Amino acid sequence: MTVTAGPGKRLTKKGQATRDRIVAAASQLMLEQGVARTTIEDIQAAAGVSPSQLYHYFPGKDALVSAVIDHQTGRVLDVQHQGLDQIDTIDALNRWRDLMVGILTEAQCVGGCPLGSLASDLAESDPVARVQLANAFARWEQLIRSGLEQMQARGELAPDADPEALAVTLLATVQGGLLLSQVRRDPAPLHTALNTLIAQLRSSTP
């Protein structure tokens, strides 16, 4: 997911490191305080970088936001691959649930979902970002769907279950659960919501 040298710009090893530092700092700050509340100066300070450096790598804040979306998309999809790639049984779904609840708990429920937060923040104010995030969610959904299809092929899921609809539902429940947990500062809502949904799946297993 790391965007290395594009066609028009050659990036030195050191340059790439600086760029990465900027994106990482911006990603964290924007997750913690939102895009609009994160100033360029904040990012400069967190990344240990001067104004000219930042504007050397990004034409403006919008471009930086776009890079942040790519960065977070990569991080989230990595975790999802880790949890979903070899799903065979319903218990594997429970491990996936625990993976996400664990990450949330470690973060002490701060920030919520990196993609969900960006989406809510940018959906109405940055059309380009909206599409970029829609694509990210589509890829995430596809990952879940593939896992469910694997399970269905192994007979762990009812043959008449609809993996596509279930994938949307699971993704929605993850997003909503993360939001509720973030607001309440308590991992329970995410855990309960996923647990309930997975239990329903099990009950309709042949």
Place this chain on the structure above:
Amino acid sequence: MTVTAGPGKRLTKKGQATRDRIVAAASQLMLEQGVARTTIEDIQAAAGVSPSQLYHYFPGKDALVSAVIDHQTGRVLDVQHQGLDQIDTIDALNRWRDLMVGILTEAQCVGGCPLGSLASDLAESDPVARVQLANAFARWEQLIRSGLEQMQARGELAPDADPEALAVTLLATVQGGLLLSQVRRDPAPLHTALNTLIAQLRSSTP
């Protein structure tokens, strides 16, 4: 939910109208572009009000945000009462689903959930607002739970179903579905997610 004259401040009929106009304008703008991106000047223009008027009714932006949260909480809970108060059958849940999908469709998927958007926006940057929103969600959840308990009492829901857990799950799914629909500009995700969840409930009905 309308906050009329508090103890320390007497509000004239006209004054209350002006205050209401400010809160309504601020609510809409903050829903459409987020809290941080909505400037006091934007609100002044939309409400047809001068700076001194705004600062006469609110000590600062934070206080206005708090009033906006109250306003949106009232609006959302009103709709939820409308859809949930007399729930007896599973079909009533489907009408509730249609109510929300209908509202979302009318809004052309712009803004998402008024509470969810505020929550995601403010959770990390305004601790007072976070608690205020947590309470709003708790009331919403309680409304859903009461509906489910009614259904359970009538035998429309399995006796061993857990209304509390189901309420959290439904609320999370609504929130996540609204977010996905907002990002994709398509009511389908919300519809699919709620539909799938309700279908699961039906399948485990005695």
Place this chain on the structure above:
DNA sequence: ATGATTTTGGAGTATCAACTCCAAAATCTG
């Protein structure tokens, strides 16, 4: 009606945030 109180108009201020510019230092290429 009249005096007290609330409401309003609008100009003004101090601060902050995004972005620019140019020359010096570091790094790469051959």
Place this chain on the structure above:
DNA sequence: CAGATTTTGGAGTTGATACTCCAAAATCAT
């Protein structure tokens, strides 16, 4: 090593934004 290119430091500019102030007009209570 030498020239071309990339990277960096830091002061400066422009515009926006939250908030203030004071006097005039409207409204209310008696």
